[in-house]
Amino acid sequence: xxxxxxxxxxxxxxxxxxxxxxxxxxxxxxxxxxxxxxxxxxxxxxxxxxxxxxxxxxxxxxxxxxxxxxxxxxxxxxxxxxxxxxxxxxxxxxxxxxxxxxxxxxxxxxxxxxxxxxxxxxxxxxxxxxxxxxxxxxxxxxxxxxxxxxxxxxxxxxxxxxxxxxxxxxxxxxxxxxxxxxxxxxxxxxxxxxxxxxxxxxxxxxxxxxxxxxxxxxxxxxxxxxxxxxxxxxxxxxxxxxxxxxxxxxxxxxxxxxxxxxxxxxxxxxxxxxxxxxxxxxxxxxxxxxxxxxxxxxxxxxxxxxxxxxxxxxxxxxxxxxxxxxxxxxxxxxxxxxxxxxxxxxxxxxxxxxxxxxxxxxxxxxxxxxxxxxxxxxxxxxxx
Amino acid sequence: xxxxxxxxxxxxxxxxxxxxxxxxxxxxxxxxxxxxxxxxxxxxxxxxxxxxxxxxxxxxxxxxxxxxxxxxxxxxxxxxxxxxxxxxxxxxxxxxxxxxxxxxxxxxxxxxxxxxxxxxxxxxxxxxxxxxxxxxxxxxxxxxxxxxxxxxxxxxxxxxxxxxxxxxxxxxxxxxxxxxxxxxxxxxxxxxxxxxxxxxxxxxxxxxxxxxxxxxxxxxxxxxxxxxxxxxxxxxxxxxxxxxxxxxxxxxxxxxxxxxxxxxxxxxxxxxxxxxxxxxxxxxxxxxxxxxxxxxxxxxxxxxxxxxxxxxxxxxxxxxxxxxxxxxxxxxxxxxxxxxxxxxxxxxxxxxxxxxxxxxxxxxxxxxxxxxxxxxxxxxxxxxxxxxxxxxxxxxxxxxxxxxxxxxxxxxxxxxxxxxxxxxxxxxxxxxxxxxxxxxxxxxxxxxxxxxxxxxxxxxxxxxxxxxxxxxxxxxxxxxxxxxxxxxxxxxxxxxxxxxxxxxxxxxxxxxxxxxxxx
Numbered sequence: 001x002x003x004x005x006x007x008x009x010x011x012x013x014x015x016x017x018x019x020x021x022x023x024x025x026x027x028x029x030x031x032x033x034x035x036x037x038x039x040x041x042x043x044x045x046x047x048x049x050x051x052x053x054x055x056x057x058x059x060x061x062x063x064x065x066x067x068x069x070x071x072x073x074x075x076x077x078x079x080x081x082x083x084x085x086x087x088x089x090x091x092x093x094x095x096x097x098x099x100x101x102x103x104x105x106x107x108x109x110x111x112x113x114x115x116x117x118x119x120x121x122x123x124x125x126x127x128x129x130x131x132x133x134x135x136x137x138x139x140x141x142x143x144x145x146x147x148x149x150x151x152x153x154x155x156x157x158x159x160x161x162x163x164x165x166x167x168x169x170x171x172x173x174x175x176x177x178x179x180x181x182x183x184x185x186x187x188x189x190x191x192x193x194x195x196x197x198x199x200x201x202x203x204x205x206x207x208x209x210x211x212x213x214x215x216x217x218x219x220x221x222x223x224x225x226x227x228x229x230x231x232x233x234x235x236x237x238x239x240x241x242x243x244x245x246x247x248x249x250x251x252x253x254x255x256x257x258x259x260x261x262x263x264x265x266x267x268x269x270x271x272x273x274x275x276x277x278x279x280x281x282x283x284x285x286x287x288x289x290x291x292x293x294x295x296x297x298x299x300x301x302x303x304x305x306x307x308x309x310x311x312x313x314x315x316x317x318x319x320x321x322x323x324x325x326x327x328x329x330x331x332x333x334x335x336x337x338x339x340x341x342x343x344x345x346x347x348x349x350x351x352x353x354x355x356x357x358x359x360x361x362x363x364x365x366x367x368x369x370x371x372x373x374x375x376x377x378x379x380x381x382x383x384x
Numbered sequence: 385x386x387x388x389x390x391x392x393x394x395x396x397x398x399x400x401x402x403x404x405x406x407x408x409x410x411x412x413x414x415x416x417x418x419x420x421x422x423x424x425x426x427x428x429x430x431x432x433x434x435x436x437x438x439x440x441x442x443x444x445x446x447x448x449x450x451x452x453x454x455x456x457x458x459x460x461x462x463x464x465x466x467x468x469x470x471x472x473x474x475x476x477x478x479x480x481x482x483x484x485x486x487x488x489x490x491x492x493x494x495x496x497x498x499x500x501x502x503x504x505x506x507x508x509x510x511x512x513x514x515x516x517x518x519x520x521x522x523x524x525x526x527x528x529x530x531x532x533x534x535x536x537x538x539x540x541x542x543x544x545x546x547x548x549x550x551x552x553x554x555x556x557x558x559x560x561x562x563x564x565x566x567x568x569x570x571x572x573x574x575x576x577x578x579x580x581x582x583x584x585x586x587x588x589x590x591x592x593x594x595x596x597x598x599x600x601x602x603x604x605x606x607x608x609x610x611x612x613x614x615x616x617x618x619x620x621x622x623x624x625x626x627x628x629x630x631x632x633x634x635x636x637x638x639x640x641x642x643x644x645x646x647x648x649x650x651x652x653x654x655x656x657x658x659x660x661x662x663x664x665x666x667x668x669x670x671x672x673x674x675x676x677x678x679x680x681x682x683x684x685x686x687x688x689x690x691x692x693x694x695x696x697x698x699x700x701x702x703x704x705x706x707x708x709x710x711x712x713x714x715x716x717x718x719x720x721x722x723x724x725x726x727x728x729x730x731x732x733x734x735x736x737x738x739x740x741x742x743x744x745x746x747x748x749x750x751x752x753x754x755x756x757x758x759x760x761x762x763x764x765x766x767x768x769x770x771x772x773x774x775x776x777x778x779x780x781x782x783x784x785x786x787x788x789x790x791x792x793x794x795x796x797x798x799x800x801x802x803x804x805x806x807x808x809x810x811x812x813x814x815x816x817x818x819x820x821x822x823x824x825x826x827x828x829x830x831x832x833x834x835x836x837x838x839x840x841x842x843x844x845x846x847x848x849x850x851x852x853x854x855x856x857x858x859x860x861x862x863x864x865x866x867x868x869x870x871x872x873x874x875x876x877x878x879x880x881x882x883x884x885x886x887x888x889x890x891x892x893x894x895x896x897x898x899x900x901x902x903x
Binding site: 049 | 424429612620703704710723824825829
């Protein structure tokens with residue numbers, strides 16, 4: 001695509017916008033203020049925000065009022081004569097002290113809220129959130145409420161949003177566009193949930209506005225933070241630290257359930273995980289047909305690889321093409337599998353996220369789709 | 385007096401004249417403003433509607449990155465140096481800058497740095513492939529370390545640093561050594577004071593920036609691990625070092641603008657600047673505080689609570705000297721005899737809108753609430769209020785104020801008025817709604833957003849397109865004023881004070897060959 005094509009695209013988009021206006025008005029204009037929180041400390045933050053907002057508003061009205069008064073009444077065209085004064089120590093001392101006093105007054109509640117926010121002790125449940133380019137991985141590592149310890153899964157942008165957000169897709173945007181995931185984390189209501197954040201590649205940040213929690217996820221370090229939701233519901237957030245190409249497409253969804261429902265969810269989840277593990281173990285020894293692997297491979301590719309390597313394997317920019325690339329055609333299968341599981345350069349390792357069957361399937365798919373046609377069939381047993 | 389100056393391209397390549405070099409800086413920064421502005425248009429076009437319509441996310445990230453870098457290092461900073469070059473010698477009664485050859489060199493490094501900075505975007509001849517830096521203007525590690533062409537970026541920053549440091553040394557040497565007899569430090573115009581302080585800030589922090597990019601370079605190409613936890617390094621240390629540069633950097637961009645409006649407001653209020661001494665002390669206090677507050681950009685990285693408390697208290701303290709400045713400008717206008725020529729209009733807009741940016745700065749300084757604001761559009765709105773309606777408005781005000789002295793011609797009055805009013809309205813339509821979407825939960829640096837942010841983003845984009853277009857009008861006004869217009873008198877403005885108004889309009893190629901006497 002050439003730069004002139006971009007110019008054309010921009011031109012037509014701007015013309016449409018000017019003619020049609022905000023035609024896609026899904027929303028309303030009521031999204032003006034900070035999201036109110038369902039946690040007590042979040043409400044404290046909100047109150048502090050409103051306090052400073054009103055202080056600034058009053059200060060603004062006073063100062064701007066004086067300036068407007070001068071603009072209206074002290075005009076030369078109205079015959080105003082300039083007064084000779086240009087300094088006054090008393091006035092200077094007064095208007096240095098007043099802001100100082102106000103700041104001390106604001107510092108008191110700020111300090112109180114901050115100390116409370118940073119107190120992560122006595123948590124009821126601990127979940128580790130690991131940021132990946134571009135999804136979240138969750139580990140339930142400690143639980144005093146139910147039996148969730150050991151639950152582990154990845155959570156990515158929901159499939160329909162992922163399809164709708166491709167460049168030029170022009171699809172109808174699904175409900176909760178960009179704020180929905182394929183698997184939510186579930187926590188109990190009224191319990192102190194400690195979130196440990198870390199990352200596998202670059203810095204991410206775990207943010208859910210309604211739970212008033214935002215903490216950076218830094219590779220090699222573990223940060224801790226917490227929330228306590230006072231109300232059941234589904235709360236949505238996003239990664240808040242630029243983490244590369246798909247930074248805008250790794251949402252966070254937290255479902256807050258009653259303690260009873262949460263316990264049920266945990267045991268169901270663990271049962272399902274055990275079944276999946278058994279299935280995966282069985283699958284790794286099984287031999288699949290080309291058609292089975294291709295179908296599964298496309299699914300895995302679309303969810304994990306398509307964002308960078310594109311729908312036709314053509315790549316783009318810093319992301320190499322797979323179509324007709326030596327790695328996916330003439331090169332050895334083992335190198336191909338290694339790159340998928342261990343990553344390469346800017347590409348994150350997928351070994352921890354994909355099962356042996358997933359890797360075998362996507363390798364088969366990449367070696368046979370888009371005219372690569374190597375005829376190679378890779379079985380899960382080939383994936384270590 | 386004969387100038388013995390070469391003509392044509394050689395005049396500009398080899399010039400050691402502060403006025404020529406000032407002009408070069410100003411044109412360079414204007415070209416960069418339009419370049420960075422064009423990138424902002426791409427950003428706003430993509431954000432016009434939800435969904436990804438115009439560019440892919442990687443290209444979008446490259447646009448936000450290059451927009452930020454170009455505006456900070458290419459547009460705002462060089463414009464301020466251009467103003468310093470033109471004005472400081474004339475304001476202090478010096479014949480030129482103290483180190484004229486170095487002055488030439490500090491400018492001519494800049495185009496090379498700019499080329500190195502933008503070159504990676506054109507690797508392989510495919511602009512839309514998005515091969516340029518796409519890691520944000522703050523280039524946080526480890527993300528920036530993933531980028532293939534990092535060396536281009538690192539060397540571009542090194543060159544920018546050389547240029548800034550040499551420029552600053554020159555400004556300090558000029559101000560401290562070349563003032564006309566009788567001009568004591570406390571008689572210097574405010575613009576000179578703000579630049580003296582800014583130059584010290586630059587000398588202090590540009591080496592820190594050079595250091596941090598060099599560490600990135602050795603991490604990437606020579607096997608060190610300053611910022612890689614796997615090798616015993618710390619990615620957060622990158623942020624500490626970066627913001628130790630980055631926070632003074634924002635004052636580097638705004639202090640000279642404070643100086644500009646402190647010149648303009650007294651002229652059109654027909655009153656002396658209120659509280660000159662307290663203005664000087666407030667500027668120095670802001671500069672000092674700027675060194676000890678850097679980690680307020682990093683409240684969410686997980687610092688110890690004692691660190692968070694300290695950086696919160698130190699940060700909100702900046703509100704005190706800043707408030708003093710705003711009060712002083714207000715008191716200068718109070719009981720004056722105001723007229724509203726174009727430079728005054730931009731300066732009054734500066735005071736209003738910069739103050740709004742100051743208020744949101746205070747809000748962002750409070751650590752517990754910053755956990756909600758951090759990395760959202762609320763931050764984007766905040767720093768565009770201080771840098772666009774602050775620093776850029778200051779530069780534009782300076783242009784209208786001194787252009788009669790530079791060219792000997794008055795600006796076209798009607799067009800200039802249109803330029804002001806269209807810019808004023810559109811810049812607020814552009815940036816004010818960004819407060820709303822930020823508070824409502826829209827993160828910054830995303831190419832696409834959830835639909836509840838759609839309406840305000842639409843209006844922000846419309847404001848952006850109009851604001852962008854109105855700067856094309858500005859280009860026309862600049863060219864028209866250079867080419868002709870109503871002739872300016874030497875005094876230009878009825879009650880302007882200062883040595884620059886004692887020389888002819890346009891200012892002769894050499895001024896103050898014999899120093900004036902300041903009483």
